[in-house]
Amino acid sequence: MIRKYRKPVHIAMNSLYYIPEQYEEIADIVKQCMKIGFDSFILADPALILYLRQKGISCKIHLSGEVGEMNREAIKVFQKMEIGRIIFHRKNTVASMRQMIEAVNAEKLEFEAFALNELCQFTGAFCNSLHCDEMGYLCRTTYWGDAEMEERMEQVRKRTLEIEEQQEQQYLCGKSGCALCALPQLEAAGITHLKLVGRGNYVEDMIRDIRNLKAALGVLEENQREEKETGRYIDQLNKKIFDGQPCGNNCIYNPGQFL
Numbered sequence: 498m499i500r501k502y503r504k505p506v507h508i509a510m511n512s513l514y515y516i517p518e519q520y521e522e523i524a525d526i527v528k529q530c531m532k533i534g535f536d537s538f539i540l541a542d543p544a545l546i547l548y549l550r551q552k553g554i555s556c557k558i559h560l561s562g563e564v565g566e567m568n569r570e571a572i573k574v575f576q577k578m579e580i581g582r583i584i585f586h587r588k589n590t591v592a593s594m595r596q597m598i599e600a601v602n603a604e605k606l607e608f609e610a611f612a613l614n615e616l617c618q619f620t621g622a623f624c625n626s627l628h629c630d631e632m633g634y635l636c637r638t639t640y641w642g643d644a645e646m647e648e649r650m651e652q653v654r655k656r657t658l659e660i661e662e663q664q665e666q667q668y669l670c671g672k673s674g675c676a677l678c679a680l681p682q683l684e685a686a687g688i689t690h691l692k693l694v695g696r697g698n699y700v701e702d703m704i705r706d707i708r709n710l711k712a713a714l715g716v717l718e719e720n721q722r723e724e725k726e727t728g729r730y731i732d733q734l735n736k737k738i739f740d741g742q743p744c745g746n747n748c749i750y751n752p753g754q755f756l
């Protein structure tokens with residue numbers, strides 16, 4: 498399929514840690530995968546990365562967003578392990594991503610940010626909820642962050658039920674996490690790749706997500722050609738993807754802006 502569709506495929510083994518016996522086993526799996534043409538891996542365990550490098554395995558490594566906290570010093574440490582790409586976790590602000598990218602000033606390094614779906618009450622790393630296909634999870638409940646929490650609990654419960662019913666019934670782009678509205682800022686910050694989360698979603702919805710992300714990138718490109726103006730981009734994005742409405746209230750980089 499890789500050859501047929503000519504798309505790069507990266508293999509994720511992004512547990513935060515493994516038991517000692519597994520390191521050797523994983524190194525073998527990585528070597529076997531490399532033999533049949535997979536050369537890039539998404540990893541989250543620094544010990545595993547170090548182990549692979551010490552074994553002389555020269556695969557490309559993308560540092561998973563699951564790693565958690567990220568800052569310029571952390572990036573420098575991982576650069577020494579010859580990381581090819583940093584995937585920022587969901588709670589990095591655009592401003593902090595920009596600062597980190599500017600500070601490490603590395604031409605060869607790629608930077609990836611979340612673009613659609615799967616917000617997390619935590620950063621995505623060390624999540625105390627579950628992100629799995631079999632059960633509903635806490636991280637899909639609506640976000641509330643003010644002091645009137647108590648009074649709002651009943652409202653939230655109702656709203657959550659409504660949203661869950663909606664989610665079952667109808668597709669809504671970015672309903673569980675949207676960064677389409679932040680694409681101009683992400684690009685300006687130096688982000689080179691975007692992550693669209695598809696795990697656990699219906700195939701039809703994934704196809705629509707991919708089409709919408711591509712359409713949003715098209716709108717961005719068109720607007721850039723003339724002049725870089727976020728307002729114009731947002732207007733056209735809303736027209737093209739959100740039926741003239743602003744994007745949902747689950748924006749990854751502008752939390753709560755439409756509440």
Ligand SMILES: [Zn+2]
Nearest residue numbers: 617618624636
């Ligand atoms: Zn979570």
Ligand SMILES: [Zn+2]
Nearest residue numbers: 675678744748
């Ligand atoms: Zn948005």
